[in-house]
Amino acid sequence: MKTILEHIDTRYGSENCHAYSNGNTLPYTGLPFGMNYFVPQTTDNQGSWFFNPTIPIFQGIRLTHQASPWIGDYAWLLLTPVTGKMTQASLFHRQSSYRPKEATFHPHHLAIHSERYQITTELTPTTYGACLKLQSLRQQDLALFLHSEKGCTFEQIDSHSLRGCVQDVTETTHKPITLYVHLRFDTAITAVSQLEQDTLIELAAPQAEVQIGTSYISHEQALFNTPDRPFEDCKIQAKESWLRYLHRFEIVDDGGYDTRMFHHALYRTFLFPQTFYELDPQGQEIHLDLASNQVRPGKFFTNNGFWDTFRTSFPLFALVAPEQYTAFLEGFLHFYQETGYLPKWLAPDERGMMPGTLIDGVIADACTKEIAPELHEQLFQAMLDTAEKTDPKNIFGRHGADTYKExxxxxxxQFHESVSHTIDYTYSDFCIATVAKKLGHDSIAEEYQQQSKNYLHLFDLDTGYLRAKDEQGNWRPNFSPYSWGQDYAECSSIQATLGILHDIDGLRQAMGGEQAFTDYLLHVCNSKPLFEVTGYGYEIHEMSEMATQNFGQLAISNQPSFHIPYLFQKSLRPEYTSLLIKSIRQESFQPGFEAYPGDEDNGSMSAWYLFSCLGFYPLCPGKDEYVCGVPLFPKFKIYLPTNDKWLTITSHDNHPHFNFVKSIALDGKPATSLSHHELLTSSQLDFSLSWLPVS
Known part of the structure; x- marks a missing residue:
């Protein structure tokens, strides 16, 4: 069974608030990796939480670039269809009720009926814009309001077109950014006026199609990006764009399991990073260089936090979308060439968020898996340069690079979240060493391989945890393993200590061997989900999500814990991995508005779920190894474009109560782990399941 696009409800995971996350998703309608997404706005009073699936209020369709509520939106525009005379400027006076159960929320098609105005509004996206279809059931002449928080200006070009600008400034570097917008109507415009800061476009008919084009470069480019085809043709093309990616997965036998979450996770995984480059009339790739405010040649992508996506999203792209992975690397390389640093969190330029420089994992994984080999040397030099200098503004690159070296x-x-930064730097050191070795830079490889052991400086033999030190090497006093924040990013030392992705063997030895490592993992899972708010002074949503799920200290709600269930494969109890994965899949991922156990950041949690349905997981990006889990479905296939072939994954005796993996075979040969290159050249992966573990 291939994915049926019309069965995907984009609202999954969208019922959230500041204090608790069920995904913190928005119901994006757009193309895979598109430049803009479109979301109905239900409120203008909740900041980044401007949509709630249970609130039957429609304030308009928001052209949005919000990748995360914690990052916020930029250069956004709200389009609200109305009829009749408007005298009040507020969105409250403009809004209408709608019936959520009767609305359409699909990746390629959004449809909402306004009860107040009796207008049916439909939208289908293009890469750089959309087609909008409006119809008044009362046969009243239509009007369209354009609104933006920081103001927008529009001018009429002719009887059927307008052009305008949405002005904004980037959050961290304070660079000006302009979204140019072109609107073309298939019916005549009778008037254009202002209601305070908003633009009102009045039309001469009760139905209309509106073609929308956008650009970060110029009015002319926005016009060029405006679709020149009717709504239904745009909708067909949007569907084809989605199926090009979604149909790289096919459930052959679902075994009676619910497939909705799987298909939704596929949709989420192919949303980010977003396109930030355009094609000029000559077909050349161009993008706005925000550092210089100049138009440069080449690709560029944005809206991506590498702290999240390096773990799962990019490893999944390496398998099923290597051609897009190559394009991403080109874009990230352009960012380095324009700023002198590789990116950490782009929205649209560097936000300087989260510890580490974990794009290094994206590059090392690509190098190990032979993706874009023509770029490896340039990317390696960018990794090395970014690692060996410090941005005085602490926005770009490694914070405290000189201190870390010393x-x-x-x-x-001196440094907030010092332990998490150190852990992530040691992983990046491993990544640099990996790429250096592959490219023949042996002395650099040796240097950075040694630095990848630096996490041991913070391993406390007495407590068995990674802990913070001062400059003289003294431990921070009053240590508690339950203390969140302060020295750790969105976790405590309990989860952070297991964050040595690149050197599980070294961590296991530091803990005292296989038994001690196994005992630690068992303790994580069997402990109560206690926490202390020391570093934050209040309960952050990640604490709440861990506390209200019945998975002890595992904290699967957040990225630092993604790999923990798979660490049992490196312990004396490897059979527990499948038990944990089946439990987490069943309890923490449910199709509906409360779909996820925590923030679904940029597709990373969806990609985690997909890997955990496939039956294997990239424990350490940058290594050519997957550890094994347990498949969800009795039989499904994934398309591997590198060799233009399909891999069939079969799980025998796939019963709900068969929680353990008895044996694994790749093309008939027994396997305990899998390599990327083996998967690319194989045709059949078989799992045999059992009710009880087989010794």
Whole structure:
């Protein structure tokens, strides 16, 4: 069974608030990796939480670039269809009720009926815009309001067209950014006026199609990006764009399991990063360089947090979308060439968020898996340069790079989240060493391989946890393993200590061997989900989500814990991985508005779910190895474009109560782990399941 696009409800995971996350998703209608997404707005009083699936209020369709509520939106525009005379400027006076159960929320098609105005509004996206279809059931002449928080200006070009600008400034670097917008109507415009800061477009008919084009470059480019085809043709093309990716997965036998969450996760995975480059009339790739406010040649992508996506999203792209992975790398390389640093969190330019420089994992994984080999040397030099200098503004690159070089760790007296930064730097050191070795830079490889052990400076033999030190090497006093924040990013030392993705063997040895490592993992899963708010002073939503799920200290709600269930494969209890994965899949991922156990950041949690349905997982991006889990469906296939072939994954005796993996075979040969290159050249992966573990 291939994915049926019309069965995907984009609202899954969208019922959230500031204090608790069920995904913190928005119901994006757009193309895969598109430049804009479109979301109905239900409120203008909740900041980044401007949509709630249970609130039957429609304020308009928001052209949005919000990748996360914690990052916020930029250069956004609200389009509200109305009829009749409007005298009040507020969105409250403009809004209408709608019936959520009767609305259409699909990746390629959005449809909402306004009860107040009796207008049916439909939208289908293009890469750089959309087609809008409006119909008044009362046969009243239509009007369209354009609204933006920071103001927008529009001018009429002719009897059927307008052009305008949405002005904004980037959050961290304070660079000006302009979204140019072109609107073309298939019916005549009778008037254009202002109601305070908003533009009102009045039309001469009760139905209309509106073609919308956008650009970050110019009015002319926005016009060029405006679709020149009717609504239904745009809708067909949008559907084809989605199926090009979604049909790389096919459920052959669902075994009676619910497939809705799987298909929704596919949709989410192919949303980010977003396109930030355009094609000029000559077909050349161009983009706005925000650092210089100049138009440059080449690709560029944005709206991506590498702290999240390096773990799962990019490894999945390596399997099923290597051609897009190559395009992403080209774009990230352009960012380095324009700023002198590789990106950390783009929205639209560097936000300087989260520890580490974890794009290094994206590059190392691509290098290990032979993706874009023509770029490897340039990317390696960018990794090295970014690692060996410090941005005085602490926006770009490694914070405290000089201190880290000197001490081998970041001291808590100078750096917030010092332990998490140090852990992530040691992983990046491993990544640099991996790429250096592959490219023949042996001395650099040796240097960075040694630095990848620096996490041991913070391993406390007495407590068995990674802890913060000052410059003199003294531990921070009053240590508690339950303390969140302060030295750790969105976790406590309990989860952070297991974050040594690149050197599980070294961590296991530091803990005292296989038994001690196994005992630690068992303790994580069997402990109560206690926490202390020390570093934040209040309960952040990740604490709440861990506390209200019945998975002990595992904290699967957040990225630092994604790999923990799979660590049992490196312990004396490898059979527990499948038990945990089946439990988490069943309890924490449910089709509906409360779909996810925590923030679904940029597709990373969806990609985690997909890997955990496939039956294997990239424990350490940058290594050519997957550890094994347990498949969800009795039989399904994934398309591997690298060799233009399909891999069939079969799980025998796939019963709900068969929680353990008895044996695994790849093309008939027994396997305990899998390599990327083996998967690319194989045709059949078989799992045999059992009710009880087989010794």
């Amino acid at each position: 001490l081998g760790y970041l001291p808590y007296t």
